[in-house]
Amino acid sequence: MRQNENIVSLKNISVAFDGETVLDDINLDIRNKEFITLLGPSGCGKTTTLRIIAGFVEPDKGDVLFDDNKINGVPAHKRQVNTIFQRYALFPHLNVYENVAFGLRVKKTPEKELDLKVREMLKLVNLTGLEKRKIDTLSGGQQQRVAIARAIANNPKVLLLDEPLAALDLKLRKDMQTELKKIQQQLGITFIFVTHDQEEALSMSDRVVVMDNGKIQQVGTPKDIYNEPKNAFVADFIGESNILDGVMIDDRLAEFSGKKFECLDSGFEKNEPVDVVVRPEDVDIVPLSKGMLEGVVTSITFLGVHYEIIVDIGGFKWMIQTTDEQFVGDKVGLYIEPDAIHIMKKSEYSGKYGDYSSYSEEIDHLSDVEEDEN
Amino acid sequence: MKFLSKLYIALILVFLYAPILVMFIFSFNSAESVWVFEGFSLDWYKELIYNSTMLTALRHTLLIAILSAIISTVLGTAAAIGILQLRKKITKSLVMSVTNIPMMNADIVTGISLMLLFVFFGKLIGLNESLGFFTVLIAHITFNLPYVILSVMPKLQQTDKHLPEAALDLGCTPLQAFFKAVLPSIMPGVFSGFIMAFTLSLDDFVISYFTCGHYQTLPIVIYNMTKKTVTPDAYALSTIIFVTVFVLLILYNTMQNNSERKVARR
Numbered sequence: 001m002r003q004n005e006n007i008v009s010l011k012n013i014s015v016a017f018d019g020e021t022v023l024d025d026i027n028l029d030i031r032n033k034e035f036i037t038l039l040g041p042s043g044c045g046k047t048t049t050l051r052i053i054a055g056f057v058e059p060d061k062g063d064v065l066f067d068d069n070k071i072n073g074v075p076a077h078k079r080q081v082n083t084i085f086q087r088y089a090l091f092p093h094l095n096v097y098e099n100v101a102f103g104l105r106v107k108k109t110p111e112k113e114l115d116l117k118v119r120e121m122l123k124l125v126n127l128t129g130l131e132k133r134k135i136d137t138l139s140g141g142q143q144q145r146v147a148i149a150r151a152i153a154n155n156p157k158v159l160l161l162d163e164p165l166a167a168l169d170l171k172l173r174k175d176m177q178t179e180l181k182k183i184q185q186q187l188g189i190t191f192i193f194v195t196h197d198q199e200e201a202l203s204m205s206d207r208v209v210v211m212d213n214g215k216i217q218q219v220g221t222p223k224d225i226y227n228e229p230k231n232a233f234v235a236d237f238i239g240e241s242n243i244l245d246g247v248m249i250d251d252r253l254a255e256f257s258g259k260k261f262e263c264l265d266s267g268f269e270k271n272e273p274v275d276v277v278v279r280p281e282d283v284d285i286v287p288l289s290k291g292m293l294e295g296v297v298t299s300i301t302f303l304g305v306h307y308e309i310i311v312d313i314g315g316f317k318w319m320i321q322t323t324d325e326q327f328v329g330d331k332v333g334l335y336i337e338p339d340a341i342h343i344m345k346k347s348e349y350s351g352k353y354g355d356y357s358s359y360s361e362e363i364d365h366l367s368d369v370e371e372d373e374n
Numbered sequence: 375m376k377f378l379s380k381l382y383i384a385l386i387l388v389f390l391y392a393p394i395l396v397m398f399i400f401s402f403n404s405a406e407s408v409w410v411f412e413g414f415s416l417d418w419y420k421e422l423i424y425n426s427t428m429l430t431a432l433r434h435t436l437l438i439a440i441l442s443a444i445i446s447t448v449l450g451t452a453a454a455i456g457i458l459q460l461r462k463k464i465t466k467s468l469v470m471s472v473t474n475i476p477m478m479n480a481d482i483v484t485g486i487s488l489m490l491l492f493v494f495f496g497k498l499i500g501l502n503e504s505l506g507f508f509t510v511l512i513a514h515i516t517f518n519l520p521y522v523i524l525s526v527m528p529k530l531q532q533t534d535k536h537l538p539e540a541a542l543d544l545g546c547t548p549l550q551a552f553f554k555a556v557l558p559s560i561m562p563g564v565f566s567g568f569i570m571a572f573t574l575s576l577d578d579f580v581i582s583y584f585t586c587g588h589y590q591t592l593p594i595v596i597y598n599m600t601k602k603t604v605t606p607d608a609y610a611l612s613t614i615i616f617v618t619v620f621v622l623l624i625l626y627n628t629m630q631n632n633s634e635r636k637v638a639r640r
Binding site: 018054055056075076077081082083085086087088089090091092093094102103106107150151154 | 461533534536537539540541542543544545546547548550551554555558559561
């Protein structure tokens with residue numbers, strides 16, 4: 001199979017549980033051997049999408065294709081995919097070895113072949129020596145590894161991962177991210193990864209699918225998603241953003257905050273109302289005389305690598321990341337390069353994400369992706 | 375204070391077990407007297423072996439206990455799984471209260487109502503003698519069911535709800551998934567449910583009394599004996615029953631403790 005052929009395709013998938021729409025007309029092509037991530041807040045439908053591919057949920061409408069064959073109605077145990085569950089769902093009555101061997105035993109694999117495969121898998125996930133251990137004597141990270149080995153021992157063409165790292169602590173999570181990526185490249189199979197952690201999604205994936213409200217908001221490479229968000233939801237969910245109301249005066253000329261700015265976007269109607277995104281790290285602080293905008297510093301947070309300061313410009317609070325120290329009450333000028341301005345069409349999400357007037361440390365803690373991207 | 379609390383526990387144990395202890399001792403008495411212990415003998419146990427009424431009753435009791443325990447364990451486990459899969463909270467609690475009624479209900483009410491039902495139904499299909507083996511069996515399954523459900527349910531709730539899905543995902547058919555993944559992890563609950571059902575069935579008197587007809591179980595035979603005079607072979611029999619139940623209870627408790635310790639270690 002060629003690299004870019006689609007291994008899984010979802011066509012017009014809709015699902016409702018008890019009359020409540022969970023997925024609304026989802027269309028998605030997943031390429032062979034790619035690492036694709038379904039990203040979104042809880043309740044956005046990402047796990048349901050995964051369960052449809054696994055065969056645990058039947059869509060109300062639409063088709064699921066696997067290798068160009070329709071697999072609607074094919075039960076889970078006959079699909080060539082394997083899943084790593086959120087809390088691993090390891091079999092507590094079996095030891096490590098037997099957990100990994102489970103799928104092979106069901107398929108009645110000859111003992112010799114089975115033994116080779118299980119040992120190979122345990123080696124791959126660094127669990128050699130723990131064969132006889134009971135599941136409940138393992139640490140979270142080790143259980144995670146058993147779950148990975150158990151799933152890939154069956155040679156799936158597609159591995160489905162349902163928030164597999166959510167239960168691990170931060171340090172371990174980072175290690176496992178690297179390891180998962182390594183395993184994916186080593187095996188050369190498709191990984192479909194579900195997470196609500198945008199940092200995880202950006203750092204691991206070839207492509208990211210941003211979902212909200214049962215709909216796909218944007219599909220693209222991590223860079224696309226970060227630099228060219230399609231709407232205010234994506235801009236807000238991935239990283240920090242200043243999202244402003246603006247008007248597209250002409251191609252490559254936008255107006256917001258009462259000023260006109262040069263930008264790189266075109267293809268909008270003249271005087272079309274738009275949403276404007278400026279990332280906090282793309283704003284330069286300059287002397288008042290050189291500034292395109294001016295405002296007053298209202299708060300400063302020192303984050304080690306940089307300061308995160310909030311600047312009030314005509315009542316709208318901007319977030320700006322800078323390495324220059326400023327002081328509360330300072331009047332500063334802001335300079336924005338044309339390529340730092342990103343224009344988005346108005347959407348149902350326009351106006352839902354306000355400025356940083358209610359900004360707190362807590363929000364910062366949830367989304368600290370900028371460090372990676374800088 | 376410490377002495378008092380120890381004394382308190384000792385008193386409780388004495389009150390609980392003194393009667394049984396007396397019965398235990400006098401079952402080995404060589405005479406028939408209940409106040410003079412004349413010497414150790416196994417005569418009453420020997421006599422028991424030749425007491426055909428009692429042995430038949432014992433056979434009945436054991437058969438009913440084993441069968442009703444097996445059937446109610448299978449039905450109860452299936453029911454617990456089904457109840458947990460109910461989506462709506464209201465239906466779930468409704469079904470739970472309905473299944474709990476035989477447990478809360480006074481035995482005498484359950485007994486009489488079951489008898490009425492059996493006789494009514496027997497007449498309906500033209501039987502002269504509707505009470506017998508099958509009616510006691512059904513009655514025992516009825517009152518055993520909630521206990522099985524209640525002992526399986528918590529085990530099921532403890533297991534990862536994705537367990538059956540994981541098995542399906544690895545190639546099991548739904549049936550294989552149940553036997554290979556779900557059942558082994560709820561086995562302690564299933565087993566303790568079975569033991570519960572067995573012991574309850576073993577010593578049930580009231581409900582059996584109303585539903586057994588001529589298929590008399592041991593408690594009923596013993597009760598009928600007390601209308602005349604109780605001979606010490608009844609002590610011997612009761613001692614045997616007590617020891618059996620006691621052993622089963624110890625088994626049940628160690629099972630529970632083991633599985634709890636496992637959970638605690640997690």
